[in-house]
Amino acid sequence: MTVMEQRGAYRPTPPPAWQPRTDPAPLLPDAEPYRVLGTEAAAQADPELLRRLYAQLVRGRRYNAQATALTKQGRLAVYPSSTGQEACEVAAALVLEERDWLFPSYRDTLAVVARGVDPVEALTLLRGDWHTGYDPYEHRVAPLCTPLATQLPHAVGLAHAARLKGDDVVALAMVGDGGTSEGDFHEALNFAAVWQAPVVFLVQNNGFAISVPLAKQTAAPSLAHKAVGYGMPGRLVDGNDAAAVHQVLSEAVRHARAGGGPTLVEAVTYRVEAHTNADDATRYRVDAEVETWREHDPILLLEREMTARGLLDDETRQAARDDAETLAADLRARMNQDATLDPMDLFDHVYAEPTPQLREQRAQLRAELDAEKEGTH
Amino acid sequence: MTVMEQRGAYRPTPPPAWQPRTDPAPLLPDAEPYRVLGTEAAAQADPELLRRLYAQLVRGRRYNAQATALTKQGRLAVYPSSTGQEACEVAAALVLEERDWLFPSYRDTLAVVARGVDPVEALTLLRGDWHTGYDPYEHRVAPLCTPLATQLPHAVGLAHAARLKGDDVVALAMVGDGGTSEGDFHEALNFAAVWQAPVVFLVQNNGFAISVPLAKQTAAPSLAHKAVGYGMPGRLVDGNDAAAVHQVLSEAVRHARAGGGPTLVEAVTYRVEAHTNADDATRYRVDAEVETWREHDPILLLEREMTARGLLDDETRQAARDDAETLAADLRARMNQDATLDPMDLFDHVYAEPTPQLREQRAQLRAELDAEKEGTH
Amino acid sequence: MTTVAVKPATMAQALTRALRDAMAADPSVHVLGEDVGTLGGVFRVTDGLAKEFGEDRCTDTPLAEAGILGTAVGMAMYGLRPVVEMQFDAFAYPAFEQLVSHVARMRNRTRGRMPLPITIRVPYGGGIGGVEHHSDSSEAYYMATPGLHVVTPATVADAYGLLRAAIASDDPVVVLEPKRLYWSKDAWNPEDPQTVEPIGRAVVRRSGRSATLITYGPSVPVCLEAAEAARAEGWDLEVVDLRSLVPFDDETVSASVRRTGRAVVVHESGSFAGPGGEIAARVTERCFHHLEAPVLRVAGFDIPYPPPMLERHHLPGVDRILDAVARLQWEAES
Amino acid sequence: MTTVAVKPATMAQALTRALRDAMAADPSVHVLGEDVGTLGGVFRVTDGLAKEFGEDRCTDTPLAEAGILGTAVGMAMYGLRPVVEMQFDAFAYPAFEQLVSHVARMRNRTRGRMPLPITIRVPYGGGIGGVEHHSDSSEAYYMATPGLHVVTPATVADAYGLLRAAIASDDPVVVLEPKRLYWSKDAWNPEDPQTVEPIGRAVVRRSGRSATLITYGPSVPVCLEAAEAARAEGWDLEVVDLRSLVPFDDETVSASVRRTGRAVVVHESGSFAGPGGEIAARVTERCFHHLEAPVLRVAGFDIPYPPPMLERHHLPGVDRILDAVARLQWEAES
Ligand SMILES: Cc1ncc(C[n+]2csc(CCOP(=O)(O)OP(=O)(O)O)c2C)c(N)n1
Ligand SMILES: Cc1ncc(C[n+]2csc(CCOP(=O)(O)OP(=O)(O)O)c2C)c(N)n1
Numbered sequence A, B: 001m002t003v004m005e006q007r008g009a010y011r012p013t014p015p016p017a018w019q020p021r022t023d024p025a026p027l028l029p030d031a032e033p034y035r036v037l038g039t040e041a042a043a044q045a046d047p048e049l050l051r052r053l054y055a056q057l058v059r060g061r062r063y064n065a066q067a068t069a070l071t072k073q074g075r076l077a078v079y080p081s082s083t084g085q086e087a088c089e090v091a092a093a094l095v096l097e098e099r100d101w102l103f104p105s106y107r108d109t110l111a112v113v114a115r116g117v118d119p120v121e122a123l124t125l126l127r128g129d130w131h132t133g134y135d136p137y138e139h140r141v142a143p144l145c146t147p148l149a150t151q152l153p154h155a156v157g158l159a160h161a162a163r164l165k166g167d168d169v170v171a172l173a174m175v176g177d178g179g180t181s182e183g184d185f186h187e188a189l190n191f192a193a194v195w196q197a198p199v200v201f202l203v204q205n206n207g208f209a210i211s212v213p214l215a216k217q218t219a220a221p222s223l224a225h226k227a228v229g230y231g232m233p234g235r236l237v238d239g240n241d242a243a244a245v246h247q248v249l250s251e252a253v254r255h256a257r258a259g260g261g262p263t264l265v266e267a268v269t270y271r272v273e274a275h276t277n278a279d280d281a282t283r284y285r286v287d288a289e290v291e292t293w294r295e296h297d298p299i300l301l302l303e304r305e306m307t308a309r310g311l312l313d314d315e316t317r318q319a320a321r322d323d324a325e326t327l328a329a330d331l332r333a334r335m336n337q338d339a340t341l342d343p344m345d346l347f348d349h350v351y352a353e354p355t356p357q358l359r360e361q362r363a364q365l366r367a368e369l370d371a372e373k374e375g376t377h
Numbered sequence C, D: 001m002t003t004v005a006v007k008p009a010t011m012a013q014a015l016t017r018a019l020r021d022a023m024a025a026d027p028s029v030h031v032l033g034e035d036v037g038t039l040g041g042v043f044r045v046t047d048g049l050a051k052e053f054g055e056d057r058c059t060d061t062p063l064a065e066a067g068i069l070g071t072a073v074g075m076a077m078y079g080l081r082p083v084v085e086m087q088f089d090a091f092a093y094p095a096f097e098q099l100v101s102h103v104a105r106m107r108n109r110t111r112g113r114m115p116l117p118i119t120i121r122v123p124y125g126g127g128i129g130g131v132e133h134h135s136d137s138s139e140a141y142y143m144a145t146p147g148l149h150v151v152t153p154a155t156v157a158d159a160y161g162l163l164r165a166a167i168a169s170d171d172p173v174v175v176l177e178p179k180r181l182y183w184s185k186d187a188w189n190p191e192d193p194q195t196v197e198p199i200g201r202a203v204v205r206r207s208g209r210s211a212t213l214i215t216y217g218p219s220v221p222v223c224l225e226a227a228e229a230a231r232a233e234g235w236d237l238e239v240v241d242l243r244s245l246v247p248f249d250d251e252t253v254s255a256s257v258r259r260t261g262r263a264v265v266v267h268e269s270g271s272f273a274g275p276g277g278e279i280a281a282r283v284t285e286r287c288f289h290h291l292e293a294p295v296l297r298v299a300g301f302d303i304p305y306p307p308p309m310l311e312r313h314h315l316p317g318v319d320r321i322l323d324a325v326a327r328l329q330w331e332a333e334s
């Protein structure tokens, strides 16, 4: 007879120190992603919230399209689009209070914009000029983070520090399905749970890490099932259902703010575009797959629900579209201006005070540039 | 109404790609550590196995005592004792076939010895002379590993390679409760599950990472609960119950060998001695705690069971004791001989062929040593 | 042996060919990394390998660099020859502990019993307009780690030769692939076995008598260009391409500097505690009395790699190299 | 201000005192690491801090170095001044990506808006009979990473001063603590504010006219001993203790070498691509015409740090330093 077959058959005297400190059951995710739109739960959704989400999704979709277009015009060095993932991006920004902090990954400029950062500043890094653009303290948005999952411990540390200082601040950190495989994901979640830090981890499971599909990334029943291993609740949500993502994240934020500690939220979504404009997605996936997801588009799902409930008249649609166009036009106009950069900046922020060595190097570049200007080179 | 309250109330249409690929239920550990000794399950235990375990535990205890004594005599640079954890150490070695591989952490010299490595060679590293002593290929034991959890991906890679080559080989990797917090633990378990590699991860949860108690290490219901997040079974076992550890590990090894993939086993045990001879455990724990564990000593538990079943006569006891004394005497005698080391070895194994730079440095040291010998320095 | 026309090929193609030939020649060669399988790598260096050799031989791993290198260690322990791709320079950092504490030391820790024939391919350096963390020159870290070989090709033929040599080596080899040379083309005959170079030999790419430019990888073409430009100033510059940073070819380098009496080390990596310091120091130790001037360094600034729009100011270019050559105290001589 | 007798103290005690004073002076200073709380650290440097300031100010973390440094980054983002302890040199490697890709760059990435005043304490180096992975000299890695300050004390007073300065710095500072000097004693007055040294200044520990020994950390006492022994050979050696590897005090070092005309760099770290290469190169660049001989290096061998029973052969000792001094081409002069 094996251990598994014997389950429940024995009543052992456990070793002295043994005591299950947490009941695992409430930490486990539901069997299926939570949904609101198209379900009974939708009846309880606040119409105002739905309208707000709708406007933001439309705006977000337009933003993604515009940014992608800017890569073609050579105005952006690279753009990782979040088309199809707008529900997650937008909800992540909307559930936070002003005093809270957002920790975006490199794909999450839309969340950054939805939080209030000027799109031109949000795109500064991807434009190829000064690094992370926006002032992180202005909107409490950490710099876009490229090394995957490395922003997660930052979010934990910040949330922990805020709690130590007695501030009522929650940090929401975003990461991809691929990023969950990194050691930093593990360490961050563990620190968060041990410290009971007010953090919400939002995993956007968009099916791919560049070309690598989820099945090669993990064998877990779901990414949300990782939560129980840290002693925090794991929640699974339909990432294209803006109302559901908003609700689940709101609850997680509330839970964190109330001192309940961190939550891991897995939002099941899909990366409709290629990894970035530089990627060729046809090398690793078929159009048919993308098509099934177009049927499950976040804007479509929300429109259906709102239409059924009479919340979406032409005026609302038009207003959302106009707002999106204004954003796009402004972005286009300003991104089409050449950025002016001062090469001397290269030396000014390496340290609070440049080292003697950097001062020498600065002088060297200064001299070179002056010579260049004078045409002596 | 919150998501949690609504559980089961909704029947959402999941996003297209969604399908739970694994049923989580069988991956979750039992609520309490599995035990054999003193329970009904003991009736099924093979008397021969119990006798073998008993002899090994007694031997292991003596080995630990002798090694600790050698530190006091300056014959070992340091010794991390596994006193109190002998059931895990011994079972880890006994469940493996000759062709299998053992990946010990720095505390697991007893497992290495139980696998058949000469104790003097197993202690070479801790003695302070040539590095990892034994030939890893002789008994298929990886070098003792000090950087915590870094041996786990090695075990995964080796098991994966064996499987690719069509070899019927299982790797068993040992790690401490503290080691589970490292990123390498996470990455190793994930790779193992994705690759369905034939690996067994044995976590000896001995309550401490040096001075840090488990409660500061994790908030999880148990360390075995981490398994579901990788999609592998997690098993919880009383680490002081040699029969239980042996059974659970045997099943995991069988499962792996049969192509079922990896298992995470958490053995709940206790580090009875200080972290190493250099540590002062009184700074972070009270004697009373140690005492409760002495009542739950692995040898005691096994003796009780065997006595009750008439499997432990004086002869058996004496034979075990004699065998242990022989080991200790031999170890003492050989460790008390000064090791002879050739400093030239320092250069010979950095690369297959020393670089020109190393040849120069080798010549320099040679000249210095010659000069020393001739007394010119 | 069939005669194959010498055709232009890119460095990326030569690397692919090296992997393919190595995999065909030795079934124990396995490629693993992020996106190396179906996609063929973000730089397409592993293009076609999964198809030709199967996913078990060219494997898309989970996204975890320490895991990739750590499992490669285990695979090597079992007799395989893993070739690991780190997607970009900075994304090799998560694997640093595995690299330093295991990969570089396993042979030594086991008195030679457990060698680790692992090849670690790292696309490195700037000049491709990459955003932050995509253009680091990380060679100093690898050079300072005993137990690793470190090579970096500057030509298409060397790309093939060094990668084959790395895979054939019984020791771990870090192959630093200059990203901005991936698409550089050379006439190259892939059937020519001569293209397999032994690790550890520098090569004089251009002979000259006035001064030696000591360089490697992405800076080699820049130095050759500078040498051409220098003719106008009356300098006849020798250009030494190191190819192998570890082991270091003191013989070739010192011979050149003894001949010319002057030297400039050129690399993209930052100057402070970068490769140039070591090179300048050892050249000076060996050639002191032949030196008419101190060995100078032209290197990246000691700053985090700059954004695309400013990288041209950072990268050592022809002008900066000529400025350094001009500072080699020519007056002192005449 | 009360007058306190100058009493002997160990370097470990001075470090503890520095942490305590910094924590008392500034509530935003937080200590975190493995075993730093209840145990007081494996070297007892954080002894008593958890008791005095509470576990929220001196925190035993889970066992994960990237997590420790990564959460410290977040804490610093929120205005705290984390002081992180890495238990041993080699156990800082898991945090390498956080260090290089974030800690060293956050100020720069954000144009100065998000400085990270993090102190990273790393007990380093050998000589204490530690088993493998417990005796690495990892300074080359840190020096090659722009954005980090790197300091290392050689005296009890400097241990206090440099650690206080590191914590006070608005930039990340790696404080390399020489393990084998932890128990070294000096007469030291903890109440003397003079003991807080600014980062970036080397100091002449012993004046001399024949040649300069340039050194730091654990090798300073060895060099002083060598200088004493050298008197018998007729050499009057100057000993410069760098104290700060980044920024580097070119002024003090160059001034000394210009005076003496000869120099040897001494450190435990491996020679190849180690700190000595940089130091020799920059000294040569600056003092070429004052040099009677090439700047030589006495360093650890280019091997993984050896086991306890062999480490004495590896560590630069008095004899090896004197051998190098003897090779400084004295004949050439006379
Ligand atoms: C540490 C690290 N390794 C590798 C990369 C290169 N890289 C950039 S994006 C990406 C895939 C990320 O996948 P996922 O986490 O699922 O996020 P998504 O792109 O789907 O939003 C990779 C491998 C990186 N940025 N950081
Ligand atoms: C990467 C790394 N960090 C820190 C250490 C220092 N260290 C050695 S043992 C130890 C505690 C280990 O605890 P655990 O994993 O529970 O194993 P145990 O000692 O209880 O067997 C620590 C922190 C190390 N060896 N490796």
Ligand SMILES: [Mg+2]
Pocket (backbone or CB within 6 Å): A176, A177, A178, A204, A205, A206, A207, A208, A209, A210
């Ligand atoms: Mg993804």
Ligand SMILES: [Mg+2]
Pocket (backbone or CB within 6 Å): B176, B177, B178, B204, B205, B206, B207, B208, B209, B210
């Ligand atoms: Mg433990």
